Amino acid sequence: MTxxxxxxxxxQDNLAALESEAIxxxxxxxxxxxxxxxxxxxxxxxxxxxxxxxxxxxxxxxxFPLLHVDTGHNFDEVIEFRDRxxxxxxxxxxxxxxxxxxxxxxxxxxxDGMRNPLQxxxxxxxxxxxxxxxVFGGGRRDEERARAKERIFSLRNAFGQWEPRRxxxxxxxxxxxxxxPGEQVRVFPLSNWTEADVWNYIAREKVELPSIYYAHQRExxxxxxxxxxxxxxxxxxxxxxxxxxxxxxxxxxxxxCTGAIESTATTVEDVIAEVSAxxxxxxxxTRADDRMSEAAMEDRKREGxx
Amino acid sequence: MSSLLRLATxxxxxxxxxxxxxxxxxxTKSVLADQLDAVTRASxxxxxxxxxLSLLVDGLRSEREQGITIDVAYRYFATPKRSFVxxxxxxxxxxxxxxxxGASTAQLAVLLVDAxxxxxxxxxxxxxxxxxxxxxxxxxxxxxxxxVDYDEATFTVIAKEFASHAETLGxxxxxxxxxxxSALEGDNVATRSERTPWYSGPSLLEHLEDVPVAPDxxxxxxxxxxxxxxxxxxxEYPDYRGYAGQIAAGTVRPGDEIVVLPQGIRSRVExxxxxxxxxxxxxxxxxxxxxxxDDIDISRGDLIAAADAPPRITDEITGxxxxxxxxxxxxxxxxxxxxxxxxxxxxxxELHARFDEQALSSVDAPATLELxxxxxxxxxxxxxxxxxxxxxxxxxxxxxxxxxxxxxxxAAGLVGERFS
Numbered sequence: 001m002t003x004x005x006x007x008x009x010x011x012q013d014n015l016a017a018l019e020s021e022a023i024x025x026x027x028x029x030x031x032x033x034x035x036x037x038x039x040x041x042x043x044x045x046x047x048x049x050x051x052x053x054x055x056x057x058x059x060x061x062x063x064f065p066l067l068h069v070d071t072g073h074n075f076d077e078v079i080e081f082r083d084r085x086x087x088x089x090x091x092x093x094x095x096x097x098x099x100x101x102x103x104x105x106x107x108x109x110x111x112d113g114m115r116n117p118l119q120x121x122x123x124x125x126x127x128x129x130x131x132x133x134x135v136f137g138g139g140r141r142d143e144e145r146a147r148a149k150e151r152i153f154s155l156r157n158a159f160g161q162w163e164p165r166r167x168x169x170x171x172x173x174x175x176x177x178x179x180x181p182g183e184q185v186r187v188f189p190l191s192n193w194t195e196a197d198v199w200n201y202i203a204r205e206k207v208e209l210p211s212i213y214y215a216h217q218r219e220x221x222x223x224x225x226x227x228x229x230x231x232x233x234x235x236x237x238x239x240x241x242x243x244x245x246x247x248x249x250x251x252x253x254x255x256x257c258t259g260a261i262e263s264t265a266t267t268v269e270d271v272i273a274e275v276s277a278x279x280x281x282x283x284x285x286t287r288a289d290d291r292m293s294e295a296a297m298e299d300r301k302r303e304g305x306x
Numbered sequence: 307m308s309s310l311l312r313l314a315t316x317x318x319x320x321x322x323x324x325x326x327x328x329x330x331x332x333x334t335k336s337v338l339a340d341q342l343d344a345v346t347r348a349s350x351x352x353x354x355x356x357x358x359l360s361l362l363v364d365g366l367r368s369e370r371e372q373g374i375t376i377d378v379a380y381r382y383f384a385t386p387k388r389s390f391v392x393x394x395x396x397x398x399x400x401x402x403x404x405x406x407x408g409a410s411t412a413q414l415a416v417l418l419v420d421a422x423x424x425x426x427x428x429x430x431x432x433x434x435x436x437x438x439x440x441x442x443x444x445x446x447x448x449x450x451x452x453x454v455d456y457d458e459a460t461f462t463v464i465a466k467e468f469a470s471h472a473e474t475l476g477x478x479x480x481x482x483x484x485x486x487x488s489a490l491e492g493d494n495v496a497t498r499s500e501r502t503p504w505y506s507g508p509s510l511l512e513h514l515e516d517v518p519v520a521p522d523x524x525x526x527x528x529x530x531x532x533x534x535x536x537x538x539x540x541x542e543y544p545d546y547r548g549y550a551g552q553i554a555a556g557t558v559r560p561g562d563e564i565v566v567l568p569q570g571i572r573s574r575v576e577x578x579x580x581x582x583x584x585x586x587x588x589x590x591x592x593x594x595x596x597x598x599x600d601d602i603d604i605s606r607g608d609l610i611a612a613a614d615a616p617p618r619i620t621d622e623i624t625g626x627x628x629x630x631x632x633x634x635x636x637x638x639x640x641x642x643x644x645x646x647x648x649x650x651x652x653x654x655x656e657l658h659a660r661f662d663e664q665a666l667s668s669v670d671a672p673a674t675l676e677l678x679x680x681x682x683x684x685x686x687x688x689x690x691x692x693x694x695x696x697x698x699x700x701x702x703x704x705x706x707x708x709x710x711x712x713x714x715x716x717a718a719g720l721v722g723e724r725f726s
Binding site: 011013014016017019020021023024027028030031054055056057058059060061141142145148149155164167168169170171172173174176178179180191192194196280 | 309310340362363377378379380381382384389391403404406407410411533534536537538539540542543546550551552580581582591592593606630642644645647700701704705706708712713714715718
């Protein structure tokens with residue numbers, strides 16, 4: 001959960017076991033479902049997810065499209081990375097733009113401008129329009145205590161809702177993907193990975209990530225203890241001083257609520273060293289949406305979010 | 307030594323499992339400042355003077371409201387010696403199915419008892435489930451030892467009673483380690499306590515770091531359920547036909563003679579492929595793609611096995627079911643059986659016996675199996691399967707029983723006449 005050390009031989013064995021488990025999960029879904037889709041934001045977890053999917057079906061192409069719920073508040077570098085990856089691997093990308101839902105009145109912009117909480121409706125609408133029956137997400141159980149309760153195959157009802165008290169038992173590596181029409185299964189191949197495993201695997205496999213994960217110069221201002229950047233989501237208010245700092249991001253999310261950290265880490269190895277010394281979790285450090293209440297993640301999952 | 311230990315907790319409600327897990331996370335410095343801040347704030351709100359460590363793990367709103375664990379949570383922590391994946395399971399009788407969930411992949415289980423109450427009904431139930439699932443290592447954590455004034459005699463009585471129970475369940479003498487702990491105070495959790503000078507064994511964490519893990523069954527015969535057929539049909543790979551799956555047991559090398567079941571067609575492994583290139587050898591747990599010497603019609607659900615040691619092919623399974631649903635099982639019920647990558651229709655035949663985990667005896671010919679019952683049942687299958695006894699090869703001896711109507715998982719199944 002916390003200590004990130006350079007991977008030893010034993011840790012490499014552990015990564016190999018995690019990789020085999022994730023590949024098994026991808027193939028199981030390909031075998032059991034009609035219309036799976038991979039949720040892809042361009043962040044490190046979904047990039048890793050795609051990397052593992054490519055390995056699971058090699059030398060055949062990945063038999064699923066990608067789905068990006070675009071808040072409209074993205075970092076340019078991430079969108080550019082997303083499109084480049086899709087192009088390189090010949091994948092199909094479905095984009096659900098939150099802005100479209102706001103424009104036609106199905107959603108209303110929040111007073112605080114945050115669009116992360118608005119993603120759920122476009123996600124659920126797009127899942128049902130495309131009749132997706134299995135949706136891969138990059139969620140890890142070490143991220144948050146409500147996520148620690150999540151099964152690898154997580155049945156959602158026809159409203160996309162998670163019912164934590166009614167989860168199916170998950171036994172051995174026998175995943176039960178049965179569902180009724182309208183129901184869907186969320187699938188989490190990275191469930192048993194920790195942040196340390198993710199970074200060590202990225203280092204081992206030389207997985208390319210969006211440049212914002214590494215140190216760069218950016219104009220930022222301090223709000224609620226987070227370094228926020230200017231963008232389509234707004235910018236600094238009077239009294240919030242904008243400064244150019246050397247920063248990087250630990251997670252990639254909606255620009256309105258994802259903060260940068262001051263960092264000089266320019267390589268994967270630098271990042272591993274930096275994160276291992278941090279006393280904050282990746283979400284606790286830079287994600288305002290998880291701070292809204294004690295059960296923020298659980299409540300969003302119950303609504304249909306990942 | 308293996309770098310990773312998968313463990314599960316078990317025990318009755320209110321015996322302090324979540325506090326113990328919270329303590330393990332806290333003492334291994336697996337809790338970061340923002341997580342501890344959140345717990346400290348919530349504890350102050352509840353009027354507590356010290357952080358309630360159970361709040362680190364009880365992740366659901368209703369769990370925190372009721373102060374109990376409802377569902378399995380998976381936790382990750384590490385020491386310089388080893389990494390751990392811990393399944394923290396609920397203690398309530400109604401959630402025994404979650405204990406089965408947590409224990410099905412565990413190499414070690416920590417069973418908690420309250421030092422004031424000793425071995426109770428739920429302790430015996432959980433021990434029986436752990437024995438049934440073949441969890442190889444058991445630790446009895448006699449918790450709340452502070453509430454009996456660190457009394458040696460109390461601990462010894464409980465440890466002895468449990469050791470004899472475990473032996474009846476099939477755990478060899480001396481294979482269960484009992485440790486006196488106080489999860490609340492931290493005694494004997496990460497470090498040995500001065501308040502139990504009469505206890506000379508390791509702390510719980512020391513034991514978890516040093517306990518040998520049973521090796522993967524590499525010496526058993528090859529079992530490879532075909533998950534997916536890889537046929538690229540691309541200009542680069544026009545004729546590629548690979549069988550993708552995760553090796554369930556044994557080892558595979560190019561040249562090995564194999565048999566494809568249930569058809570019974572024999573062939574030879576030509577190549578073991580991965581995205582990183584071909585392998586000279588692959589063992590249990592590895593996800594690979596096999597290419598065979600002959601062009602055979604093989605699809606998802608087929609089983610590739612060592613030609614000289616195949617599993618038995620059968621259209622009838624007699625096995626132990628842990629019934630996990632509130633819908634009872636009666637003879638004649640139509641169900642689905644998921645075994646490896648194959649799901650087949652099945653009909654429940656005879657209910658031979660129900661195991662009474664309190665009396666450690668069995669009741670003949672029960673009318674039904676109810677939630678949390680463990681019983682010996684025969685299932686008639688619409689198609690043949692290649693199965694092994696669970697005790698010989700857990701991955702090809704395990705199966706799910708599924709409700710064809712709503713897809714719910716009804717039971718965990720283990721092939722073999724264990725309670726006959």
